[in-house]
Amino acid sequence: MIPETVRQELAGGFAGESQANRKYLFFAKKAEEEINFAPSAEVADLLKEVAELFRETAEEETAHAYAHLVAMEGVHDTLENLKVAFDGETYEYTTMYPASVQAAKAAGREDIARQFESTSSAEKRHAARYERMMQRLKEAYARAN
Ligand SMILES: [Fe+2]
Numbered sequence: 001m002i003p004e005t006v007r008q009e010l011a012g013g014f015a016g017e018s019q020a021n022r023k024y025l026f027f028a029k030k031a032e033e034e035i036n037f038a039p040s041a042e043v044a045d046l047l048k049e050v051a052e053l054f055r056e057t058a059e060e061e062t063a064h065a066y067a068h069l070v071a072m073e074g075v076h077d078t079l080e081n082l083k084v085a086f087d088g089e090t091y092e093y094t095t096m097y098p099a100s101v102q103a104a105k106a107a108g109r110e111d112i113a114r115q116f117e118s119t120s121s122a123e124k125r126h127a128a129r130y131e132r133m134m135q136r137l138k139e140a141y142a143r144a145n
Pocket residue numbers: 017060061064
């Protein structure tokens with residue numbers, strides 16, 4: 001049993017490390033794109049080194065994220081993981097993104113509202129796929145018993 005205060009710290013750590021991982025991978029891609037416009041071979045070489053540094057660090061952030069998720073008992077058996085994933089996607093398309101769409105519209109940012117809307121429909125598909133897979137796995141386990 002993990003004390004709630006510690007669980008919250010782990011959840012914060014997991015969120016931060018996960019974001020750092022994705023961010024560094026995007027930064028690496030950007031550095032690689034900039035190589036094409038480098039004003040010198042020296043700059044190009046350094047940009048390549050920067051991209052490698054971002055990718056290497058991203059990998060380490062993934063290890064940190066994983067350790068935090070495991071410590072907060074966030075990795076379950078696969079049926080339970082599918083349920084957790086289904087619940088997360090469902091929350092996103094039924095609650096989170098609808099509020100985001102409203103906020104963007106209220107601020108006059110129709111472009112961002114549309115981005116939230118299209119992301120939301122993808123989450124709805126993700127939820128449906130997880131639900132279907134959960135069902136198939138449950139049935140397969142039932143047949144195996
Ligand atoms: Fe880290």
